[in-house]
Amino acid sequence: MTSGLTDYKQETTVSVPPTPVDGTAVQAIGLVKDYGQGENLVHALRGVDVAFQRGRFTAIMGPSGSGKSTLMHTLAGLDSATSGRVLLYGVGSSKSSSHKHPSGSQHVADSQYADPHSFVDITKLGDNQLTLLRRRSIGFIFQSFNLLPMFTAEQNILMPLTLEGAKPDRSWLDLLVTTLGLQGRLNHRPSELSGGQQQRVAIARALVTKPTIVFADEPTGNLDSVSSAEVLSFLKRSVTELGQTIIMVTHDAVAASYADRALVFADGRIVADQVNPTAEEMSELLNSKAQMMADPSLVDDAVQYSQQAQR
Numbered sequence: 042m043t044s045g046l047t048d049y050k051q052e053t054t055v056s057v058p059p060t061p062v063d064g065t066a067v068q069a070i071g072l073v074k075d076y077g078q079g080e081n082l083v084h085a086l087r088g089v090d091v092a093f094q095r096g097r098f099t100a101i102m103g104p105s106g107s108g109k110s111t112l113m114h115t116l117a118g119l120d121s122a123t124s125g126r127v128l129l130y131g132v133g134s135s136k137s138s139s140h141k142h143p144s145g146s147q148h149v150a151d152s153q154y155a156d157p158h159s160f161v162d163i164t165k166l167g168d169n170q171l172t173l174l175r176r177r178s179i180g181f182i183f184q185s186f187n188l189l190p191m192f193t194a195e196q197n198i199l200m201p202l203t204l205e206g207a208k209p210d211r212s213w214l215d216l217l218v219t220t221l222g223l224q225g226r227l228n229h230r231p232s233e234l235s236g237g238q239q240q241r242v243a244i245a246r247a248l249v250t251k252p253t254i255v256f257a258d259e260p261t262g263n264l265d266s267v268s269s270a271e272v273l274s275f276l277k278r279s280v281t282e283l284g285q286t287i288i289m290v291t292h293d294a295v296a297a298s299y300a301d302r303a304l305v306f307a308d309g310r311i312v313a314d315q316v317n318p319t320a321e322e323m324s325e326l327l328n329s330k331a332q333m334m335a336d337p338s339l340v341d342d343a344v345q346y347s348q349q350a351q352r
């Protein structure tokens with residue numbers, strides 16, 4: 042039996058998405074996530090409808106416990122949904138499933154060569170299919186870097202390909218290493234690198250497969266302001282120059298200002314959707330949303346307003 046992107050494509054793709062949006066990378070439809078039961082029941086996501094465009098950098102902000110990480114984990118298939126759908130576009134085409142780059146090197150999930158209209162509903166995938174999908178089509182950047190301490194920077198960067206038994210596209214790897222300023226650091230272990238350098242290695246690892254989408258969870262949470270600015274500048278460049286799609290959770294209004302769009306969460310719902318956010322706008326929005334958490338009746342008004350704004 043073969044295993045690969047084609048397997049889950051056959052089982053889970055349908056020809057027409059329920060609400061097609063051109064240029065969408067990932068879309069949540071009526072996404073609900075509950076944790077616990079009875080008196081411990083928590084409604085972490087209360088029917089979220091949102092589409093993220095290809096080649097855009099989106100920040101997700103909101104008070105602690107508002108559902109940001111739950112949304113990201115559910116979109117990435119790290120956590121299951123209680124109900125609703127998550128459609129990931131641009132995976133499973135005949136070109137991408139051949140894993141061959143035009144340069145001749147073996148290549149994995151190269152979204153630039155995938156059919157942008159093909160999609161999978163990741164809420165329908167089994168564990169093995171999800172593991173393959175995450176490895177091939179999704180990049181992750183974590184607050185704590187999550188590098189493997191016994192391996193060099195280069196080995197860490199190449200790990201997603203090593204796990205697939207695939208060879209790197211050397212010109213892409215060189216571009217990433219040069220752009221991230223990691224030349225001369227490739228033979229160092231993580232303990233021999235600064236926090237900012239470790240996060241740049243983690244970014245290269247996330248991008249090495251040219252994934253359909255990159256999820257970044259507080260990528261600057263452990264960095265000083267200089268390293269944060271470097272990391273955010275590179276994330277932005279990877280969107281503007283390399284066409285990457287990035288969704289980033291952050292508590293930092295300055296970090297959100299690097300994004301093309303910022304969503305604000307409160308109580309499991311999107312309450313604001315800001316295009317080209319500035320740090321000042323995001324600070325103001327977050328303050329008003331903090332008041333909302335104190336007076337939940339205000340959340341409904343904000344949800345209606347943000348849905349009107351999206352139309």
Ligand SMILES: Nc1ncnc2c1ncn2[C@@H]1O[C@H](COP(=O)(O)OP(=O)(O)OP(=O)(O)O)[C@@H](O)[C@H]1O
Pocket residue numbers: 076077083084085103104105106107108109110111112
């Ligand atoms: N595994 C879990 N079991 C039970 N409840 C959970 C679990 N994970 C999250 N929750 C709850 O779901 C809600 C949303 O949590 P989530 O972590 O998504 O919030 P967040 O906005 O990312 O918060 P923070 O900014 O503090 O990371 C919270 O009430 C949280 O306590």
